Amino acid sequence: MRILKGAALIALAAGLSACADNKEDKTVDRGIDTKHLSQLRAGIWIDPNGCDHWIIDDGAEGYLSARLDKYGKPVCSGAAPPNTAIGPYKAGSPISDPI
DSSP: OHHHHHHHHHHHHHHHHTTOOOOOOTTEEOSSSOEEGGGSOOEEEEOTTSOEEEEEEOSSOEEEEEOBOTTSOBOOOOSSOTTEEESSTTTTOSOOOOO
16 A cells, blocks of 8 residues: 555656746747847738737748737737738748748
């Protein structure tokens, strides 16, 4: 019985250690062209429902976030037709997308 309790405690400790908080800064692009995301240029992608999303493409990775008003509601500006991207979202990085 002692061996079973010991094994259970070891398994519990190992499981809890796997839940360690990862405090990595998510505002920095750590890819080939490492820089803070504020140095990249954002555009707008219009989803199928007509609502806006901020989009950044650095050539190797892409970033997408819903565009929200100050109350947390989606912005649906109608700036372009659904399923299109507008703006300089590929600017700010020398890495180009493969064709």
